[in-house]
Each structure stands twice: as C-alpha cells, then as structure tokens.
Amino acid sequence: xxxxxxxxxxxxxxxxxxxxxxxxxxxxxxxxxxxxxxxxxxxxxxxxxxxxxxxxxxxxxxxxxxxxxxxxxxxxxxxxxxxxxxxxxxxxxxxxxxxxxxxxxxxxxxxxxxxxxxxxxxxxxx
Amino acid sequence: xxxxxxxxxxxxxxxxxxxxxxxxxxxxxxxxxxxxxxxxxxxxxxxxxxxxxxxxxxxxxxxxxxxxxxxxxxxxxxxxxxxxxxxxxxxxxxxxxxxxxxxxxxxxxxxxxxxxxxxxxxxxxxxxxxxxxxxxxxxxxxxxxx
Numbered sequence: 099x100x101x102x103x104x105x106x107x108x109x110x111x112x113x114x115x116x117x118x119x120x121x122x123x124x125x126x127x128x129x130x131x132x133x134x135x136x137x138x139x140x141x142x143x144x145x146x147x148x149x150x151x152x153x154x155x156x157x158x159x160x161x162x163x164x165x166x167x168x169x170x171x172x173x174x175x176x177x178x179x180x181x182x183x184x185x186x187x188x189x190x191x192x193x194x195x196x197x198x199x200x201x202x203x204x205x206x207x208x209x210x211x212x213x214x215x216x217x218x219x220x221x222x223x224x
Numbered sequence: 225x226x227x228x229x230x231x232x233x234x235x236x237x238x239x240x241x242x243x244x245x246x247x248x249x250x251x252x253x254x255x256x257x258x259x260x261x262x263x264x265x266x267x268x269x270x271x272x273x274x275x276x277x278x279x280x281x282x283x284x285x286x287x288x289x290x291x292x293x294x295x296x297x298x299x300x301x302x303x304x305x306x307x308x309x310x311x312x313x314x315x316x317x318x319x320x321x322x323x324x325x326x327x328x329x330x331x332x333x334x335x336x337x338x339x340x341x342x343x344x345x346x347x348x349x350x351x352x353x354x355x356x357x358x359x360x361x362x363x364x365x366x367x368x369x370x
Binding site: 132134135155156159162171172173174175176177180181184192194197198199 | 255256259261263265268269270271272273276277308310311313314316317318320322332333334335336
C-alpha cells in the first residue's frame with residue numbers, strides 16, 4: 099500500500115498565492131509537470147517527498163481526476179489559468195501573479211508561484 | 225576574375241528564427257484573437273490547452289527572438305517590440321508563444337512576445353507563422369556617438 103505524505107509549498111521570491119498543501123491519494127497520485135524540458139526539478143521534489151508519481155504532461159496526457167497537482171513554467175497567460183480552472187492545485191515555477199484571460203480562476207488556495215525546490219517541504223503533523 | 229568579393233555573404237535571405245504551420249485552432253481562439261492575443265503550442269501539447277490554443281508543426285525552431293524582429297503571420301507583418309525573459313525558452317522547447325498585439329515596449333508577463341497594436345488575422349489550419357531576424361531590417365537603430 100502506497101504511503102503518501104503531505105508537503106507544504108510556499109511561494110518563492112516575488113511569487114503569489116499559497117501556501118498549498120499537497121497530499122496525493124491512490125486515485126490522485128500524479129505530479130503533473132507541464133514544463134519545457136521534461137520533469138521540472140520542483141515536480142521531482144514534490145513527487146519525491148509525497149510518494150506521488152512525476153508525470154511529463156508534454157509526453158503523454160493524464161485525466162484531470164488523476165492529478166494531485168500541476169507544475170507549470172508559465173509566463174502568465176495560458177497554463178497559469180487552465181489547471182486552477184479545473185480545480186487542480188497549480189505550482190508555477192515562475193513568479194507570476196494572476197493575469198490573462200483566465201485570471202478569474204486563479205485563487206490563492208489553488209495557486210502558488212515563484213516556487214523553487216527549497217519552497218517544497220514536508221508538511222508538519224500530517 | 226578580380227571582382228572583389230562582398231565582405232558579408234549577401235544579406236538577401238533574412239535569418240529565420242522560427243517557422244511553423246498551423247494544424248488546428250481551438251474553439252476559444254477567436255475570443256483571444258479579438259483581445260489581441262494568440263496562444264501557440266506545438267502539436268503534442270496536453271489536451272487541456274487545445275481549447276484556447278493555436279496548434280502548429282514547426283520546421284524552424286532556432287529562437288533567439290529579440291525586439292526589432294518581424295513576425296509574419298500569413299499576409300500580416302508585425303514588428304516585435306518586447307520579448308519576455310522566458311519567451312524564447314517556451315518557443316524553442318514547447319513551441320509555445322504568447323503573441324500579444326498590444327504595442328507594449330516592455331513585456332507585461334515573462335512569457336510574452338509583444339508586437340505592434342494591430343488587429344490579428346484569423347488563423348486557420350494551413351496558416352504560416354514566421355519570425356525573422358530584424359538585423360537586416362535596420363529598424364530603430366540607435367547609434368551611440370560620443
């Protein structure tokens with residue numbers, strides 16, 4: 099039986115939103131990296147600490163209900179809003195603030211930005 | 225014969241930074257177009273991005289887009305005014321481009337490529353996007369003379 103752990107993800111320098119607490123479940127275990135150049139180090143770190151599975155969204159696709167959180171490297175227009183719109187907790191490695199046509203979907207409890215690997219830590223007491 | 229060779233290999237061909245052909249246009253693209261914004265992703269981008277994206281199949285992905293370059297979208301030519309710090313990485317790695325015809329000379333968002341304020345054409349499958357180096361265009365050159 100997979101033993102998943104929770105992590106707390108805080109915004110990095112110049113970032114916005116969060117903190118998010120992410121804990122995968124057997125049904126929702128993917129750390130979905132929608133980033134250039136394969137699995138982003140932030141996604142790898144979340145996967146390592148939680149026991150979730152890092153998944154490259156540009157290599158194959160996954161249904162939304164399998165995604166524990168999405169990691170994006172969006173400069174603020176498109177990917178920044180899509181996952182929050184689908185209620186998927188979203189971690190942007192760039193320090194973006196809500197903007198663009200999908201800004202209305204970007205909420206603090208679903209979105210955190212400017213995140214570096216060191217902003218991902220084991221959640222205390224979870 | 226003794227004809228002197230030109231120093232620089234004739235600048236007839238403008239350097240192509242990017243060239244691609246549209247393969248699909250998402251259902252929300254017209255609304256984005258009306259706001260002066262086109263979001264591009266190469267084919268193979270996750271499905272959830274298709275709705276609002278122009279999907280395309282690039283043939284030239286050199287990148288290195290800088291202000292002064294020229295975006296040619298079907299018959300329309302638009303001068304690049306600002307390039308966000310992550311825009312080129314997005315373009316080369318993901319075929320991702322946030323093209324904004326907003327006239328901004330500094331990119332509001334780090335992924336933006338801003339061009340002149342001008343109505344964007346309606347793109348459809350088969351449309352071609354090219355980005356050409358501006359160095360041969362002699363646009364807005366500032367010469368520093370002490």
